[in-house]
Amino acid sequence: MKLHFTKMHGAGNDYIYVNCFVENIPEPEQVAKIVSDRHFGIGSDGLVLIMPSDTADVRMRMFNADGSEGKMCGNASRCVGKYVYENGLVRKTEITMETLSGIKRLFLEVENDKVKSVTVDMGRPVLTPSLIPVLGNGDSFIGQPVMVNDICYRMTAVSMGNPHSVIFCGEVAFLPLAEMGPDFENLPIFPERVNTEFVRVIDQKMLEMRVWERGSGETLACGTGACASAVAAVLNGYCKQGEEITVKLLGGELKITYTTEGRVMMRGSATHVFDGVINLA
Numbered sequence: 053m054k055l056h057f058t059k060m061h062g063a064g065n066d067y068i069y070v071n072c073f074v075e076n077i078p079e080p081e082q083v084a085k086i087v088s089d090r091h092f093g094i095g096s097d098g099l100v101l102i103m104p105s106d107t108a109d110v111r112m113r114m115f116n117a118d119g120s121e122g123k124m125c126g127n128a129s130r131c132v133g134k135y136v137y138e139n140g141l142v143r144k145t146e147i148t149m150e151t152l153s154g155i156k157r158l159f160l161e162v163e164n165d166k167v168k169s170v171t172v173d174m175g176r177p178v179l180t181p182s183l184i185p186v187l188g189n190g191d192s193f194i195g196q197p198v199m200v201n202d203i204c205y206r207m208t209a210v211s212m213g214n215p216h217s218v219i220f221c222g223e224v225a226f227l228p229l230a231e232m233g234p235d236f237e238n239l240p241i242f243p244e245r246v247n248t249e250f251v252r253v254i255d256q257k258m259l260e261m262r263v264w265e266r267g268s269g270e271t272l273a274c275g276t277g278a279c280a281s282a283v284a285a286v287l288n289g290y291c292k293q294g295e296e297i298t299v300k301l302l303g304g305e306l307k308i309t310y311t312t313e314g315r316v317m318m319r320g321s322a323t324h325v326f327d328g329v330i331n332l333a
Contacts, residue, residue, distance in 0.1 A: 053332045057087070058135065059094065059325040062127030064272025064303015066325070067114070068096045069135055072103040084115035086332060094330060097268050100128045102135060108148035108155050110136050116267030123152035124213030126275020126306075126318050130170035133158040134322040137167050153213025167322060174276070174316040177283045178211035185215065187241040194287050200235050208284040212316065215246045216280035220288065224250045224262045233264030249277045253290045260300045272303030279316045282308035 055077070058069045068087045070077060077083050084099035086092075098116045105111035112132050114125045132149060136142040137160055147158040157173040181188040186209040188196060193209035198217075208218045217236060221227070227250055236248040245266040252260040261281050263274040278299040285291040294312040296319075298305055307319040 055083070055087075055330050055332055056327070057094070057330060058327050059096065060131040060135065060323060061303070061325060062130045062273065062275065062322050063301055063306055063320055065125075065127035065274060066096045066272075067098050067100045067125075067128050067131065068094055069100045069102060069131065071135075071139070071141075072101045073141060077101065080113065080115055081119040081121070083332065084117065085119045087330065088117035094328070097265070097271050098122070098125075098128075100125070100132065102132055102141070105150040108150040109142045109144065110147065111150040113152075116265070117269075118267040120267045121152070122214055122267070124156075124276055126172055126174060126212070126279060127273055127320070127322075129156060129158060129172045129275065130318075130320055130322040133160055133170045133172075134167040134324070137162070138165075138324075151213065169319060169321050171317055171319040172275070174212055174279050174318050176314050177280070177310075177316055179209075179287075181209065184209050184211040185243055186217075186246075187243070192287075194284075198239070198241070200232075200239065208287060209242075209246075210280040210283050212276040212279045212283075214276055215242055215244055216249060216277055217242070217246045218249045218251060218281050218284035220251050220253060220284075220290070222252065224252045224260055227262065229262060229264050229270045233270060236264060237266045247274060247277055247280075249274070249281045249284075251281045251285070253285065254300075256291050257295060258298045258300065259285060259291070262302065273301040273306070275306060275318055275320070278306045279308055279318055283310050283316060286310050 101113040103111040
């Protein structure tokens with residue numbers, strides 16, 4: 053089986069994109085594992101299917117490198133917006149996109165018929181523990197003490213369509229995430245596993261972040277993670293609601309605003325890397 057694909061990235065968070073308006077993938081979970089392998093496949097953080105939708109302009113399904121399906125990916129959302137516009141699937145600068153975490157709105161900045169940047173309305177963050185989900189008492193899980201390998205961390209749990217735990221640290225550059233990440237991902241208090249962001253507050257308008265994504269490991273960027281980190285920074289008093297926050301990631305920068313109306317807006321680039329064909333034996 054020959055599969056035509058496009059590789060794209062948002063701030064270094066790279067996925068393999070397949071146009072399912074014309075292609076058919078019967079077992080995307082297995083295909084995700086094959087194409088994501090950086091030694092024996094194409095190499096990516098996962099697989100994204102761009103599909104027709106009955107309820108929106110386009111539908112996105114995303115699969116992590118281990119084959120598990122995710123509900124939402126902010127960086128992939130921007131790339132989908134760029135893809136459908138530049139390939140003529142949806143010729144609008146305001147696009148609705150169906151995901152497992154609901155319908156998202158994309159706002160495209162177009163210059164010379166090319167998408168320069170995309171702003172995604174990520175919706176309202178979910179702070180209710182049972183809906184994130186995280187096992188905890190009360191109406192929220194903000195700055196709660198959590199023991200991981202006999203070390204106490206202050207953790208804030210947020211869902212942006214997928215569960216996140218945010219840890220504020222004095223330094224993130226030298227953290228051994230390959231060793232720490234799996235222990236956070238599989239904490240028993242998160243029944244669906246969790247993405248974990250380790251965040252350094254630079255000032256009220258800038259954060260530095262590294263991320264361990266469930267099912268993928270450390271990635272260069274995570275859009276929903278950047279959103280969760282900005283929300284957590286506001287909730288913990290480090291940043292101000294209604295002001296744009298720059299989140300510095302290993303792969304680049306994202307601009308996040310937790311609006312006074314309670315919605316999260318994410319702005320950033322989307323980059324086409326190359327097109328290709330892979331033979332799936």
